[in-house]
Amino acid sequence: MHALTAAEARLRDRAREVAREAAAQAAATDRSEQYPWPMVRRMTEAGFMGLTVPKEWGGPGLSYFDAVLVIEEFARACAVCGRIAVEANMGAIGAIMAYGTPAQKRIAADCVLSGDKPAILITEPEAGSAATEMRTRAVRRGDGWEITGEKTWITGGGISRLHLVFARVIEDGEEKGIGGFIVVRDGEAMPAGMEARRIPSMGLRGMPEADVTMRGLVVPDSMVLRPPGGWARGFGRLMDAYNGQRVGAATVALGLAAGAYDHALERAQARRQFGRPIAEFQGLAWMLADMSIAIEASRALVWRAARSAGPNGFPDRLAAAQAKVMAADMAIRVTNDALQVWGAAGYSRDNPMERYVRDARMFAIAGGTAQVLRTQVAEQILGRKLPQTRDGFARIAAEEAAARAAAQ
Numbered sequence: 001m002h003a004l005t006a007a008e009a010r011l012r013d014r015a016r017e018v019a020r021e022a023a024a025q026a027a028a029t030d031r032s033e034q035y036p037w038p039m040v041r042r043m044t045e046a047g048f049m050g051l052t053v054p055k056e057w058g059g060p061g062l063s064y065f066d067a068v069l070v071i072e073e074f075a076r077a078c079a080v081c082g083r084i085a086v087e088a089n090m091g092a093i094g095a096i097m098a099y100g101t102p103a104q105k106r107i108a109a110d111c112v113l114s115g116d117k118p119a120i121l122i123t124e125p126e127a128g129s130a131a132t133e134m135r136t137r138a139v140r141r142g143d144g145w146e147i148t149g150e151k152t153w154i155t156g157g158g159i160s161r162l163h164l165v166f167a168r169v170i171e172d173g174e175e176k177g178i179g180g181f182i183v184v185r186d187g188e189a190m191p192a193g194m195e196a197r198r199i200p201s202m203g204l205r206g207m208p209e210a211d212v213t214m215r216g217l218v219v220p221d222s223m224v225l226r227p228p229g230g231w232a233r234g235f236g237r238l239m240d241a242y243n244g245q246r247v248g249a250a251t252v253a254l255g256l257a258a259g260a261y262d263h264a265l266e267r268a269q270a271r272r273q274f275g276r277p278i279a280e281f282q283g284l285a286w287m288l289a290d291m292s293i294a295i296e297a298s299r300a301l302v303w304r305a306a307r308s309a310g311p312n313g314f315p316d317r318l319a320a321a322q323a324k325v326m327a328a329d330m331a332i333r334v335t336n337d338a339l340q341v342w343g344a345a346g347y348s349r350d351n352p353m354e355r356y357v358r359d360a361r362m363f364a365i366a367g368g369t370a371q372v373l374r375t376q377v378a379e380q381i382l383g384r385k386l387p388q389t390r391d392g393f394a395r396i397a398a399e400e401a402a403a404r405a406a407a408q
C-alpha cells in the first residue's frame with residue numbers, strides 16, 4: 001500500500017478529529033432513528049460535503065482517494081455519517097459533475113456544498129439486481145418529461161434535496177434507453193409528484209430508507225442528464241459514475257469493521273478470565289489476527305479502486321466490484337467476531353458492538369449484491385458477457401453462429 005502524502009495525512013487527521021464528535025452521537029442516532037442533522041452541519045462546516053466538487057464549482061476539487069480517507073474515518077465512528085460522506089461526494093454528484101450542463105453542475109454543487117446528501121434512485125420493487133429491467137418511464141411531453149414509477153430502498157428518500165432518478169426514456173412514442181433525471185426539492189415538502197414512505201431497516205437506522213413513488217412528476221428538459229453516447233448507452237455511462245459510489249460503500253464497510261476491531265482489541269486486553277487477559281487465549285488472539293489481516297487486505301483493495309479513477313474520472317469497474325465484495329463480506333465477519341470477543345457485554349444494546357453487526361449487514365446487499373458483483377468480476381476477468389437471463393447464452397450462441405455463417 002502506498003504511503004499517504006503529507007496533504008492526504010492532514011486531511012485524514014482532520015476527518016478523524018471531527019469524527020470523534022460523530023462517535024459521541026452514533027448510539028443516540030441509532031436509537032432515535034433520526035437523520036443526524038447537527039452532525040451533518042458540522043461535516044458541512046468542516047468541508048467534508050462536496051469534497052470531489054471541482055474548484056470551478058466552488059468545491060475543493062479533491063480526488064476519490066481523498067474522499068475515501070475521509071469516509072473511512074467517519075464510518076469508523078458512525079456508519080451513518082460515513083454513508084452521508086459517500087453520497088455527498090460520489091454517486092449522483094459524480095455523475096452530474098461529469099455529464100451535467102453548467103446549470104446542472106451549479107445546482108448540484110450548491111446542494112452538496114450546503115450540506116445535502118443526494119439520493120440515487122435506481123432500484124424498483126421488481127427490478128433489484130436486474131436493474132436494467134426497471135419500469136419507471138420518462139415520457140417526453142413538450143419541453144418537459146413526465147415521470148411515472150416506483151423506486152424502493154432509496155437512501156435519503158424524504159430528506160435529500162438532490163435526486164438522480166434513473167428512468168426509461170420514451171420519446172416520439174419509442175423507447176430509447178435509460179437516462180438520468182435530476183429532481184431538486186425546494187424547502188420541506190417533497191417535489192410535486194414525488195412521495196416517500198420510510199422503510200424500517202435493520203441497521204444504519206439514522207439513515208432513512210424509503211419507497212419513492214413518482215406520479216405526474218414533471219422534469220424540465222434542462223434537468224435531464226445526458227451522458228455521452230446517447231440514450232442506448234445511458235445506463236452504462238451512469239453506472240460508470242456509480243462505480244465511484246461502490247468504492248464509497250466498500251469504504252464504509254471497511255471503516256465500520258475497523259471501528260469494531262478497535263473496540264475488540266481494547267476489550268481483549270482489558271477483560272480478564274482465568275486470571276489472565278482474554279487476549280492471551282489463542283482462540284481470541286488468532287481471531288484478532290485474522291481481523292487485522294482482513295481489514296488491511298480490504299483497505300488495500302479500496303485504496304487501489306479509489307486510485308484507479310481513469311480518464312473519465314471514475315474508479316475502474318473491476319477494481320470497484322472487487323473492493324466492494326471483499327469489504328462487504330469482511331465487515332460481516334469482522335463485526336461478528338468483534339462482538340464475540342466482547343461476550344455477553346457485546347450482545348447488550350448498551351455498547352456499540354451489536355450496532356456494528358447490524359450496520360455491517362447491508363453492504364453485501366446494497367450497491368450490487370455480493371453475488372451479482374462476483375458475476376461482474378467474473379465477466380471482467382473472463383472478458384465476456386455472462387448473461388443472467390434464461391435465454392441469454394442461447395442468444396449469444398445464435399449471434400456467434402450467424403457471424404460464422406456470414407464469414408463463410
Ligand SMILES: CC(C)(COP(=O)(O)OP(=O)(O)OC[C@H]1O[C@@H](n2cnc3c(N)ncnc32)[C@H](O)[C@@H]1OP(=O)(O)O)[C@@H](O)C(=O)NCCC(=O)NCCSC(=O)CCS(=O)O
Pocket residue numbers: 083120122123128129130131132133155232233235236237239240243245246249317366367368369372376387388
Ligand atoms: C448491470 C446489471 C444491472 C445487469 O444487468 P444486464 O445484464 O441487463 O446489464 P449489462 O448488459 O451487464 O449492462 C448494461 C450496460 O451497462 C454497463 N454496465 C453495467 N454495470 C456497469 C458498471 N459497473 N460500470 C460500467 N458500466 C456498467 C454494461 O457494460 C452495459 O453497457 P453497454 O450497454 O454495453 O454500453 C447488474 O449486473 C447490476 O449491476 N446489478 C446491481 C444494480 C445496482 O448496483 N444497484 C445499485 C442501486 S443504488 C444502491 O444500492 C445504493 C446503495 S449505497 O449505499 O451505495
Ligand SMILES: Cc1cc2nc3c(=O)[nH]c(=O)nc-3n(C[C@H](O)[C@H](O)[C@H](O)COP(=O)(O)OP(=O)(O)OC[C@H]3O[C@@H](n4cnc5c(N)ncnc54)[C@H](O)[C@@H]3O)c2cc1C
Pocket residue numbers: 119120121122123127128129130152153154155156201209362365366367368369370371372375388
Ligand atoms: C440499506 C440499503 C440501501 C439501499 N440504497 C439504495 C439507493 O439509495 N438507491 C437504490 O436505487 N437502491 C438502493 N438499495 C437497493 C439495492 O441496490 C438492492 O437491494 C440490490 O441491488 C439488490 O436488489 P434486491 O434487494 O431486489 O435483491 P434481488 O435482486 O431480489 O436479489 C435477491 C437475492 O438473489 C440474489 N441474486 C439475484 N440475481 C442474481 C444473479 N444473477 N446471480 C446470483 N444471485 C442473484 C441476490 O444476490 C440476493 O441474494 C439499497 C438497499 C439497501 C438494503
